[in-house]
C-alpha cells in the first residue's frame with residue numbers, strides 16, 4: 001500500500017542524506033492535489049523556492065501558471081515536486097549522488113499520488129523518469145509510455161524564460177498536454193461504461 005504524502009514529507013523534514021542539507025534553507029517537498037491526475041516534476045528548488053519552501057514560486061512558477069491554462073488546468077488541480085528537495089548552491093546542476101540519495105522520496109510521492117500523467121520539466125526529471133540519457137530537445141513534444149504512466153517531457157519553464165524563442169514550443173506542448181488529458185478521460189469513461 002502506498003505511503004500517505006504526509007508520512008513521506010515527515011521523513012524529508014530533517015533529511016541529511018546528502019550534502020545539500022548543509023546549504024539549504026528549507027526542504028522543498030512538493031505541493032498540490034494529493035490525488036492529482038497530472039503530476040509535474042521539475043529539477044530542484046531555486047532561490048525563491050528554497051526561501052519559500054514551495055516549488056515553482058519564482059518567475060518560472062508564474063510562467064508555469066500561465067501555461068497551465070493552455071492545458072485547461074488550474075494550479076490547485078495538479079501536484080508539483082522536484083527531483084531534488086534541496087537547492088543546489090548557485091543553482092548548479094544536480095549531482096548523481098544527490099539524485100541517488102533524494103529520488104526515493106520522489107518515487108514514494110509518485111506511488112502515493114498515483115497520477116495518470118507525468119509531465120517532466122527539463123533534462124534531469126525527464127532522464128530520471130524515462131531512464132534515458134537522451135536530452136529534452138529530442139524527447140519533448142511526444143507522449144512516452146512507461147509502466148502505467150503517460151509521460152510528456154517539456155522544456156523547463158526557466159529555460160524558456162532565458163530563451164524566449166522556446167515560448168511557442170512551450171505553448172504547443174501545453175496544448176498537447178490538454179489533448180492528452182482529454183484522451184485519458186475519454187478512455188477512463190469508456191472503461192467505466194464497459195464495466196457498468
Ligand code: SF4
Nearest residue numbers: 015018021085086102
Ligand atoms: S536533497 Fe534530498 S537527499 Fe539531499 S538532503 Fe535534501 S531531501 Fe535529503
